[in-house]
Amino acid sequence: MRALRSSAVAALAAATAVTAVAGCAAKNDGKGGGKGAVKVTATDSSCELSTKEFPAGHVQFSVENKGSKVTEVYVYAPGDRIVTERENIGPGTNAEITAEIKAGSYEIACKPGMKGKGIRQKVTVSGKGTAAKRDPKLDAAVAAYREYVQEQADQTLPKAQKFADAVKAGDLEAAKKAYALSRIGWERTEPVAESFGDIDPKVDVRADGLTGGQKWTGWHKLEKSLWEEKKISGDDKKLADQLITDLKDWQKRVGKAEITPTSMANGAKELLDEVATGKVTGEEERYSHTDLVDFQGNVEGAEKAYQLLKPVVAKHEPALAKELDKQFAAIRALLDDHRDDKSTDGFVSYDTVGKGDRKKLSDGVNALAEPLSKLAAAVATAK
Amino acid sequence: MTQHEDGMADKTDEATDAAAGAPADGQAAGGRAPSRRSLLGWGGAGLALGAVAAGGTAAALRAGNDVQPAGADATAGAAVAFHGPHQAGIATAVQDRLHFAAFDVTTDDRDELIALLKEWTKAAARMTAGDAVGDGAVGGLAEAPPDDTGEALGLPPSRLTLTFGIGPTLFEKDGKDRFGIKDRRPAALIDLPQFPGDNLDKSRSGGDLCVQACADDPQVAVHAIRNLARIGFGKIAIRWSQLGFGKTSSTTPDAQTPRNMMGFKDGTRNIAGTDTAALDKHVWVGDGDEKGKAGWMAGGSYLVARRIRMHIETWDRTSLKEQEDIFGRDKGEGAPVGRKNERDEPHLKSMLPTAHVRLAHPESNGGIRILRRGYSFTDGTDGLGRLDAGLFFLAYQRDVRHGFVPLQQKLSQNDALNEYIQHVGSAVFAVPPGVRKAGDWWGRGLFA
Numbered sequence: 021m022r023a024l025r026s027s028a029v030a031a032l033a034a035a036t037a038v039t040a041v042a043g044c045a046a047k048n049d050g051k052g053g054g055k056g057a058v059k060v061t062a063t064d065s066s067c068e069l070s071t072k073e074f075p076a077g078h079v080q081f082s083v084e085n086k087g088s089k090v091t092e093v094y095v096y097a098p099g100d101r102i103v104t105e106r107e108n109i110g111p112g113t114n115a116e117i118t119a120e121i122k123a124g125s126y127e128i129a130c131k132p133g134m135k136g137k138g139i140r141q142k143v144t145v146s147g148k149g150t151a152a153k154r155d156p157k158l159d160a161a162v163a164a165y166r167e168y169v170q171e172q173a174d175q176t177l178p179k180a181q182k183f184a185d186a187v188k189a190g191d192l193e194a195a196k197k198a199y200a201l202s203r204i205g206w207e208r209t210e211p212v213a214e215s216f217g218d219i220d221p222k223v224d225v226r227a228d229g230l231t232g233g234q235k236w237t238g239w240h241k242l243e244k245s246l247w248e249e250k251k252i253s254g255d256d257k258k259l260a261d262q263l264i265t266d267l268k269d270w271q272k273r274v275g276k277a278e279i280t281p282t283s284m285a286n287g288a289k290e291l292l293d294e295v296a297t298g299k300v301t302g303e304e305e306r307y308s309h310t311d312l313v314d315f316q317g318n319v320e321g322a323e324k325a326y327q328l329l330k331p332v333v334a335k336h337e338p339a340l341a342k343e344l345d346k347q348f349a350a351i352r353a354l355l356d357d358h359r360d361d362k363s364t365d366g367f368v369s370y371d372t373v374g375k376g377d378r379k380k381l382s383d384g385v386n387a388l389a390e391p392l393s394k395l396a397a398a399v400a401t402a403k
Numbered sequence: 404m405t406q407h408e409d410g411m412a413d414k415t416d417e418a419t420d421a422a423a424g425a426p427a428d429g430q431a432a433g434g435r436a437p438s439r440r441s442l443l444g445w446g447g448a449g450l451a452l453g454a455v456a457a458g459g460t461a462a463a464l465r466a467g468n469d470v471q472p473a474g475a476d477a478t479a480g481a482a483v484a485f486h487g488p489h490q491a492g493i494a495t496a497v498q499d500r501l502h503f504a505a506f507d508v509t510t511d512d513r514d515e516l517i518a519l520l521k522e523w524t525k526a527a528a529r530m531t532a533g534d535a536v537g538d539g540a541v542g543g544l545a546e547a548p549p550d551d552t553g554e555a556l557g558l559p560p561s562r563l564t565l566t567f568g569i570g571p572t573l574f575e576k577d578g579k580d581r582f583g584i585k586d587r588r589p590a591a592l593i594d595l596p597q598f599p600g601d602n603l604d605k606s607r608s609g610g611d612l613c614v615q616a617c618a619d620d621p622q623v624a625v626h627a628i629r630n631l632a633r634i635g636f637g638k639i640a641i642r643w644s645q646l647g648f649g650k651t652s653s654t655t656p657d658a659q660t661p662r663n664m665m666g667f668k669d670g671t672r673n674i675a676g677t678d679t680a681a682l683d684k685h686v687w688v689g690d691g692d693e694k695g696k697a698g699w700m701a702g703g704s705y706l707v708a709r710r711i712r713m714h715i716e717t718w719d720r721t722s723l724k725e726q727e728d729i730f731g732r733d734k735g736e737g738a739p740v741g742r743k744n745e746r747d748e749p750h751l752k753s754m755l756p757t758a759h760v761r762l763a764h765p766e767s768n769g770g771i772r773i774l775r776r777g778y779s780f781t782d783g784t785d786g787l788g789r790l791d792a793g794l795f796f797l798a799y800q801r802d803v804r805h806g807f808v809p810l811q812q813k814l815s816q817n818d819a820l821n822e823y824i825q826h827v828g829s830a831v832f833a834v835p836p837g838v839r840k841a842g843d844w845w846g847r848g849l850f851a
Contacts (some may be wrong), residue, residue: 080545195775343637375432375606379640383509383640386637387640389636390636396546396547397546397547400546401546
């Protein structure tokens with residue numbers, strides 16, 4: 021689940037940028053706003069670009085907000101799939117956004133006041149540029165990963181259906197047993213689903229992640245009914261149907277998600293972020309305590325992305341690959357300590373995992389996530 | 404990540420040293436990344452004014468290479484020399500703030516541990532000089548997280564010292580000699596005995612390694628521990644850490660003696676950082692102290708860390724007379740019982756037999772002295788509405804067996820103060836001698 025993370029992080033970044041910019045203006049000017057960058061001039065009523073055609077590869081956008089409202093800038097692939105975004109760009113301030121963009125048609129949106137569909141500009145990214153020089157192994161990795169995310173969605177649907185059927189039948193115990201298993205495929209590929217923006221808040225939001233006026237739907241609402249309230253209401257039965265509808269939407273769209281080698285690597289890191297902030301703490305599955313199932317799903321999804329990128333990483337940064345191999349093995353071994361053959365989902369309930377063991381898991385996550393945070397740069401600089 | 408041991412870095416080093424007239428090993432490596440000091444310069448008048456207010460000597464900051472010897476009372480804001488025969492942060496004039504961290508070593512691979520210690524040393528040299536770690540906090544690859552976490556950008560070195568120690572469990576843990584160094588364990592690095600009244604929390608005690616970060620700016624101290632922890636993930640994990648907000652002892656007798664959380668002056672008779680004779684006698688490990696394979700500790704010291712919780716609320720309800728009797732000094736001036744001034748020679752017999760000062764005085768302990776460097780802490784409240792506050796006691800000595808142990812054995816049995824305090828965390832570390840120059844590293848002698 022994504023909660024309020026992205027906006028909070030962006031706000032923090034904006035705050036720290038003030039000091040950083042003062043110190044390093046000279047340095048960034050030379051690198052950023054110079055040639056090659058696409059200038060985006062945002063006002064309260066316009067979104068001007070210095071060019072509407074640029075080559076594929078690592079594209080830098082230099083945003084200047086000349087308006088009176090806080091704005092945000094999105095780069096959308098067809099179907100409003102978010103390629104990159106930057107929130108909280110204050111009036112009179114600048115921001116640099118970089119993204120790896122493939123050839124194709126895109127839309128840049130400025131959103132004064134940070135709401136609505138924004139002021140859109142169509143842009144064309146041509147096939148020349150650095151993307152063309154990309155290692156064919158990376159293209160193979162992206163293709164294989166695309167298959168993987170589709171496969172995860174395809175395998176999730178019958179499991180989710182089983183869960184929904186149990187809820188609709190009012191069978192509390194059967195629903196509890198089917199709950200965690202129905203989430204594994206989602207947990208493995210969550211960053212891809214989140215790139216659509218609208219599905220995650222419907223299926224995976226927690227009570228504390230709801231924004232004003234948002235109706236609580238999805239897995240965690242049902243989790244609360246099953247474990248906390250210990251009864252299934254009529255509304256819950258409708259939510260079970262809604263969950264299936266939303267997941268089918270995910271299944272239909274996930275194969276077309278914008279995936280690049282860098283986004284795969286960042287996605288792997290984000291999966292570990294999910295573990296570090298949601299699972300190790302026991303916040304994600306606060307009623308069912310099935311956090312370890314999600315934990316394993318996140319780790320498996322991250323490892324899949326890494327394994328696909330590994331041929332390239334091992335060639336360019338063998339030390340990083342060696343460390344990642346070691347730490348993935350270590351975290352799997354740590355998870356194995358908490359298996360329970362008698363449990364339907366294979367793990368002990370997380371509320372039985374003591375403080376000392378939680379610290380071990382947390383240390384293991386740090387040990388893996390730190391080198392994993394270097395994967396994106398390793399992939400981006402590989403030619 | 405950190406590749407600054409190249410010719411370029413060395414050249415920069417020589418140039419800055421020459422300019423400042425500093426000794427060749429008196430300055431840490433300068434690198435490509437903008438230093439915190441140079442950022443100050445770029446910031447212009449606004450930041451420079453801030454520096455005047457904070458440090459009192461803008462000139463020293465702009466000079467940039469104003470590295471001061473570890474023993475002297477370095478100007479606030481300046482850099483303390485990282486290299487030298489002893490580690491900085493012991494005899495160094497006590498800074499205002501502390502972040503102390505104890506680490507578990509999670510790898511069993513000796514080479515990996517050595518590589519980490521080298522990398523840590525490099526980062527420590529940079530940070531104490533006011534420079535960012537590795538390639539810095541900004542200006543690097545857009546796709547990569549920056550090497551440095553960035554919260555110390557624009558801040559002066561703030562007299563940051565990083566002092567490294569090695570706990571007994573690095574030599575042997577659960578009967579295992581993980582790194583092939585068991586036979587190098589100094590005899591003086593004992594496991595501390597259980598003292599009467601100890602109520603130790605295991606998760607706040609012990610540690611295979613420690614780093615004491617002291618600085619005049621808490622953000623600089625926290626930045627240092629945070630970045631060292633980050634460099635070490637996968638090889639080490641933080642076991643516990645403690646923030647201290649106010650020094651309780653000074654190693655500068657001319658300055659006003661700080662007060663502890665009980666409101667009393669603490670450390671009046673502490674060993675001065677400039678008293679080399681006392682340091683050699685009581686603090687630094689001598690050449691012949693350890694025989695054979697443990698000889699690597701010469702020039703080092705032993706550190707005892709104790710988290711001492713104070714029962715603040717009951718102490719505050721104690722009459723002034725009783726408070727003064729318990730300490731053996733008056734609360735205002737800090738004068739010993741029956742005397743007028745703080746530094747008057749105490750007359751121990753006129754104090755209660757259980758008075759803290761009387762029991763702890765060298766005269767009552769066959770001349771034993773330790774160098775105290777503790778900090779007050781307040782970690783919020785404890786859930787029962789009581790302040791979780793007290794003294795994070797740090798003491799350096801030549802030999803724990805003739806320092807903290809006999810002192811605490813006496814205090815824990817007799818001290819009237821015990822009614823108001825409880826030791827809740829404990830650790831002991833061997834603090835190796837100083838890092839001599841660039842290329843040397845923390846613990847080299849142990850692994851040589």
